């Protein structure tokens with residue numbers, strides 16, 4: 001990969017947990033994870049619940065300090081970033097979470113929500129607040145006349161579009177989607193995925209796309225990393241990992257997908273014949 005945006009080397013997160021008899025014990029949630037994300041690329045992170053995907057995402061977003069390992073962004077070590085470097089990183093890297101309603105302040109209007117990242121950065125919106133809010137709403141397919149409404153006045157899919165618009169407000173280079181479409185109905189999910197793809201085509205940013213639905217991953221990702229018990233057990237281009245998995249865990253994961261893609265079925269039959 002010629003143009004690496006983000007590079008994680010041996011990222012590790014240990015938590016102190018209460019073990020038997022209330023004794024403190026160390027638990028390694030993420031165990032020496034390494035991956036690169038290229039400019040304009042989508043890296044999907046898949047794996048069962050509890051495999052360490054969200055913890056990895058939180059470390060990459062710098063919402064949580066790693067216990068060990070190195071994080072580089074545009075060639076700069078940002079593992080122990082200072083305040084100024086961190087402020088810049090917080091604009092360059094945005095997160096969209098699974099539950100839009102719990103990540104949007106229910107007492108703030110859409111306009112206030114969308115302008116919050118700019119306010120935090122101390123940046124004036126291009127044009128004025130109202131104009132830029134409407135522009136962002138249009139970009140994500142929301143009615144710009146609804147800029148003074150509150151999150152509860154929107155459906156789940158629309159609320160997730162607000163979360164996506166907020167992520168876009170400061171023109172990020174990387175957007176981390178942590179199960180961002182997992183809670184949506186299938187038809188709404190498909191629309192939001194098409195939106196995410198269009199936004200990437202328009203703006204050229206990268207995604208770290210965490211999901212457990214491999215059909216979704218297949219649609220959106222260029223490369224995929226498979227996590228199990230805190231480790232990446234396999235990573236590579238989507239087609240390679242899905243069509244020709246090397247790791248036994250990846251095979252189990254793939255075997256568990258409902259048969260929705262006839263092409264996969266054909267290949268699987270061919271492979272086992």
Ligand SMILES: Nc1ncnc2c1ncn2[C@@H]1O[C@H](COP(=O)(O)OP(=O)(O)O)[C@@H](O)[C@H]1O
Pocket residue numbers: 015016017029047048049050051052053054055056
């Ligand atoms: N703050 C925390 N303290 C202790 N354990 C945690 C904490 N956050 C996550 N874990 C544990 O780390 C493991 C990985 O969690 P997580 O990264 O959320 O997995 P995933 O997103 O793949 O479902 C789980 O066993 C989880 O219980």
Ligand SMILES: [Mg+2]
Pocket residue numbers: 053054055179
């Ligand atoms: Mg998670």
